[in-house]
Amino acid sequence: MSSGHVLSVKLYAVIFGSLIALTLTTTGVAFMDLGGGGLNAVIALAIAVLKALLVILYFMHARYSSRLTWVFAGAGFFWLMILIGGTMDDFLTRNWFGTIG
């Protein structure tokens, strides 16, 4: 239930400031060469996940919502992981045994 919970303007402003700071950080990090191991992509995605969590928890009031809301939000994430994980573990393992296609 969310309509009973009014957050302060200050809290929204802090979240807003954090999101802007993280945006500048992720652009800045993109210009740094962190080696060829894919660390740049990992950091960019980690910052994106952090920003998404701030938006979901505070702007979308998930933190102050019912457990049922958490179940539905979590289900979306869970099925997304099945979609991406299931597809990638097929494609990434196709050539392991030298078979065609």
Next chain:
Amino acid sequence: MSDLSIVRAHQFDDIEQQHDASWIGMWVFLGTEVMFFGGMFTGYTLYRNAYPQAFASASNHLDIWLGTINTAVLICSSFTMALAVRSAQLGERKPIINFLLLTILLGAVFLGIKFTEYYFKFEEHLVPGAAFNYEASLARPAEIFFSFYFAMTGMHALHMIIGIGLLTVLIIKARRGRFSAVYHTPVELVGLYWHFVDIVWIFLFPLLYLVGRHL
């Protein structure tokens, strides 16, 4: 709202139960939206994994600064949307309208910058199709990158346009005094939608603009 029966549909026991049903319904819809965009994100992941060099090369043709500015603009619009919902919770009519107008304005700025970028891509022959022109060795996979770029940012922009339409309806309703501290569910639900569209962009920005800089 003096008489709550005006806004409560007969199948609900009370206005709170009605609100909770709408709230959960909106999260279910956003779950379907996660699946909708998820298909494109999965396709992107697959092809980026298959053609990392071409995707990095093509990504560097996007303007990282316009992308950063647009990300900031969209975050500003989420901030004003959150404040509009807060005003609605407090039952303040005038601030709701002002914050919603600001949100529309920022959304329009985002779309303006986005379509300017599209224009540059047409000029540079980077739009997939007969006029696509790229260094020969990477041309085919680079075309795939730009197909994802236009499909994903295009669907995102369509969601923004729909969002601006929903915000306009909210402003009309707010001007007619349809919302109060007790009943303002539509403002909250459009807020959820707007923030969701913001989140989609939060992931599109690094995947399309940033990760190509350094593999």
